[in-house]
Amino acid sequence: MTKKYAVRNIRLCTKDCLCLYVCPTGATDTENSIIDMEKCIGCGDCADACPSGAISMVPFEYPPQQPKTESVVSGLNALLRSKSQQENIAAGLSGKLAKAIEKSNRIMAEDIIREAGYMLPQSQNTKNFLQSLLDQNPEGLPRETVEKLLKALYGSEEDKPKSENKTLDNLMEAFAGESQANRKYLAYARKAEKEGKLNAAKLFRATSDAETLHALMQFEAAGKIGSTAENLKDGIAGETYEYKEMYPPFVKEAEAAGNKAALRAFTFAMKAEEVHARLYKEALENLDQTEEVFYYLCPVCGNIEKFVPDKCSICGVPGEKFIKY
Amino acid sequence: MAKYRCSVCGFVYDEADGIPEAGIAAGTKWEDLPDDWACPLCGAEKAEFEKQGESDSVPEGKRKPVIDTSVDMQELSPLELSALCTNLARGCEKQYKPEEAALFNELADYFKSVSAPAKDPNFSQLLDLIEKDLGQGFSNAKAVASDAGDRGALRALTWSEKVTRVLKSLLSRYEKQGDAMLENTGVYVCTICGFIYIGDKLPEVCPVCKVPNWKFEKVEGR
Numbered sequence: 001m002t003k004k005y006a007v008r009n010i011r012l013c014t015k016d017c018l019c020l021y022v023c024p025t026g027a028t029d030t031e032n033s034i035i036d037m038e039k040c041i042g043c044g045d046c047a048d049a050c051p052s053g054a055i056s057m058v059p060f061e062y063p064p065q066q067p068k069t070e071s072v073v074s075g076l077n078a079l080l081r082s083k084s085q086q087e088n089i090a091a092g093l094s095g096k097l098a099k100a101i102e103k104s105n106r107i108m109a110e111d112i113i114r115e116a117g118y119m120l121p122q123s124q125n126t127k128n129f130l131q132s133l134l135d136q137n138p139e140g141l142p143r144e145t146v147e148k149l150l151k152a153l154y155g156s157e158e159d160k161p162k163s164e165n166k167t168l169d170n171l172m173e174a175f176a177g178e179s180q181a182n183r184k185y186l187a188y189a190r191k192a193e194k195e196g197k198l199n200a201a202k203l204f205r206a207t208s209d210a211e212t213l214h215a216l217m218q219f220e221a222a223g224k225i226g227s228t229a230e231n232l233k234d235g236i237a238g239e240t241y242e243y244k245e246m247y248p249p250f251v252k253e254a255e256a257a258g259n260k261a262a263l264r265a266f267t268f269a270m271k272a273e274e275v276h277a278r279l280y281k282e283a284l285e286n287l288d289q290t291e292e293v294f295y296y297l298c299p300v301c302g303n304i305e306k307f308v309p310d311k312c313s314i315c316g317v318p319g320e321k322f323i324k325y
Numbered sequence: 326m327a328k329y330r331c332s333v334c335g336f337v338y339d340e341a342d343g344i345p346e347a348g349i350a351a352g353t354k355w356e357d358l359p360d361d362w363a364c365p366l367c368g369a370e371k372a373e374f375e376k377q378g379e380s381d382s383v384p385e386g387k388r389k390p391v392i393d394t395s396v397d398m399q400e401l402s403p404l405e406l407s408a409l410c411t412n413l414a415r416g417c418e419k420q421y422k423p424e425e426a427a428l429f430n431e432l433a434d435y436f437k438s439v440s441a442p443a444k445d446p447n448f449s450q451l452l453d454l455i456e457k458d459l460g461q462g463f464s465n466a467k468a469v470a471s472d473a474g475d476r477g478a479l480r481a482l483t484w485s486e487k488v489t490r491v492l493k494s495l496l497s498r499y500e501k502q503g504d505a506m507l508e509n510t511g512v513y514v515c516t517i518c519g520f521i522y523i524g525d526k527l528p529e530v531c532p533v534c535k536v537p538n539w540k541f542e543k544v545e546g547r
Contacts, residue, residue, distance in 0.1 A: 007421040058420060069473040075466030076478060077401075079485070082454050082462055084404040085443075089454075092446035096512045097499055100521045100544045101451065101492060107519035108485040109408035110415065115481040118409055121416045121425060129409070140439060145431045152425050 003237065004042045004057040006035050012054035019046035019055060024236070024281045028055075041233045043240050043277075065123035068116060076116040083109040122153055171222040178215035182208050232284040239277035243270050268301035271314045275303055296322035328377040329355055333487045334367040334532030338374065361501060363494060367532035368523060370494040407436035448496060455493045459486070484518040487533045491520060512544040 008019070010033050019028040027039035028046050035046075035055075047055040083105045090102035117125045133146050189204035219225065226234070247270035254262040279295070296305045299322070301315035308319045326341040338344070338358075343351040347365060349358070355376075362371055401409065410433035417426035443450075463486040470478035499506055506523070513522040518534035527538040 009421075062420075066477070068475065068478075069469075071469040072466070072473050072475050072478050075462075075469045076481075079458060079462045079466055079482075080405055080408070081402070082458050083485070084402060084408060086451055086454050087408075088404055088440065088443045089446040089450050092443045093448065095504065096507050096544050096546045097495065097521075097523075098448075099546075100512045100514050101495075103514045103542070103544065104488060104492065104519035104521050106408055106411065107514070107516065108488060109405065110412035111481045111518070112485060113405070113409050114412045114416070115475075115478045118412060119416065119477075121413045121420070121422070121429070126413060138439070140435065142431060142435055145428050145435075149425060149428045149432075152422075152428070 003060045004044070005037050005040045005060065006042070006044070006046050006055050007058050008033060008035050009054045009056065012052050014052040014054070016051050018049040018051060022046055022049045025233075025284070041236050041240075043236060044244070062120050062122050065117060065120050065125055073116045076112050080109055080112045080116065083112065127154055168222055171218045172224075175215050175218045175222065178211045178218065182211040182215060184208075185211065229284060229287055232280050232287070235280045236277050236284070239273045239280065243273035243277065247273070268303075268315060272298075272302035272304070275314075279304055279306075295325040297325060298322055326352070327355060329374040330377050331364045331367065331369050332373050332375055333369040333490055334364065336364050336366040336532070337377070361498060363498065366528055367491055367520065368494055368498075369491055370497060373490055373494065403436045403440035407433045407440065410436060448499065452493070452496050455489055455496070458489050459493065463489070484534050488519045488521075491533070495521060495523065513541040514544055516540050516542050 006019075006028070008028070013033065022045040023029065024043065024045065025039045025041055027036045027041075030036055042057065044057050047057050087102050087105035087109065090098045090105060117123075118129075120126065127150070130146050130150050133141060134143065134150075137143070185204045185208035189201045189208060192198070192201035192204055225231065247266050250266045251263065251270060254266055293306065296308050296319075298304070298312040298315060298317055300317045301312060303312050303314040305313075305322065308322055308324075310319050311317060312319070312322075326339070328340070329338045330336070331338075338355070340354055341351060343349040343353045344365065345351065355371075355374075358371065360371065363369060364373070410429045414426040414429035414433065417423075417429060463482060467479065467482050467486075470482060510523055511525050513527060514520070515522070515531040515534060515536060517536045517540055518531060520531050520533040522528070522541065527541060530537055531540070
């Protein structure tokens with residue numbers, strides 16, 4: 001999933017302040033009008049609520065630069081050359097018109113080179129360009145500026161040796177695999193129990209638990225477990241992404257394909273994840289509460305309530321089936 | 326009575342209507358408009374207008390698929406590198422990264438400072454380059470971009486070709502009228518596409534890229 005954070009365009013903000021009302025963490029309520037990135041959980045509620053469209057959700061990581069064919073780049077570069085020459089000529093002429101022409105050519109040159117493969121400051125092209133400046137070291141180059149840029153734009157990868165990154169990738173890949181194996185063996189164990197193959201069922205359950213151990217160890221080694229407040233934020237972000245962005249198209253596609261089992265699984269999950277996100281938010285707000293809270297899980301759809309309902313609001317199962325936590 | 330459409334911004338001159346508020350009576354024939362008449366919206370010359378109903382394939386006909394202008398990417402001039410850096414600074418601004426934007430602007434200033442000034446600059450050199458762009462540069466680049474299905478490049482080329490044609494119109498007006506053309510009037514540049522507007526009643530949106538006019542910047546004299 002793409003992790004995002006909210007930013008406010010102060011020029012567009014009309015101070016309706018709806019963002020303050022809807023933000024679950026108070027990230028939008030700051031004296032300098034800049035949304036607090038530390039507090040923002042990326043839920044997007046502020047951007048949805050803002051009547052002046054002043055808040056955008058910006059991804060932490062941008063996609064790679066779109067590829068450009070050589071012939072297009074060379075056609076664009078020929079024009080870039082001409083526009084830069086015109087900028088230079090206009091810069092040497094006096095009068096308002098010349099000044100406007102100088103500016104105009106700079107703007108066209110910027111747009112042209114942007115489309116010639118330099119759209120994103122985070123892209124490999126830009127990184128290579130900055131690196132080549134350091135290598136070629138033309139006279140008077142403000143090296144420190146280039147180094148600061150390399151650090152600011154690509155710092156997180158640069159800081160770590162490559163091997164550590166690779167291991168981190170491996171840990172997360174293993175975590176995903178072990179987690180899936182754990183659920184898969186549990187499903188197999190239930191099937192074996194139904195078929196009366198009890199020994200096989202036992203082995204599947206034991207192996208399923210073993211994969212859990214592996215997954216937990218790997219996740220911890222990857223350094224992905226934060227404080228409980230951080231973990232709740234991560235949970236909110238994950239569940240919110242699932243119910244807002246991931247499941248809605250899944251539901252539509254299952255419907256279109258006429259796959260009723262998938263439609264049921266996706267719909268239950270989508271509705272339940274929304275509840276989970278809400279409960280995580282509540283838990284985050286009341287993290288220091290000492291009074292004990294009980295949660296009741298619907299064993300059919302995964303809905304969670306804080307009381308025993310007459311029947312599940314998502315799948316309609318009777319309340320007595322709920323499991324208390 | 327015929328209609329003529331501006332190929333830069335789409336403004337339509339209808340002979341039947343004239344433009345009474347600009348002193349052009351209804352029924353004024355296209356041929357009777359003065360030679361230095363320009364599009365009231367974007368300033369393009371009469372030559373940039375096409376008669377409506379007639380074949381609008383003029384730009385196609387002009388297209389010459391000549392590819393002899395390749396430029397080695399490694400060999401960007403300092404001023405081109407400066408434009409690369411201000412472009413990246415804009416990219417950072419859009420992503421709300423003011424510190425990085427400032428750093429790219431510092432780099433852009435460095436490259437501009439080491440760029441050699443033009444030798445004996447004059448307006449006719451500008452017109453020569455513009456003619457070359459319009460005669461060859463844009464048609465080449467558009468042909469390859471369209472072969473490659475590169476919509477981003479086509480978009481940039483469409484905008485800058487229109488702006489280049491407006492610059493051509495402005496320069497040929499300036500040749501005839503001189504500084505009188507700029508007296509007591511504002512000069513503005515669209516900061517998105519580079520369109521230049523001369524006058525005091527800014528269009529609501531840029532005639533070329535359609536951005537709202539608060540993105541225009543007023544040019545002060547030097």
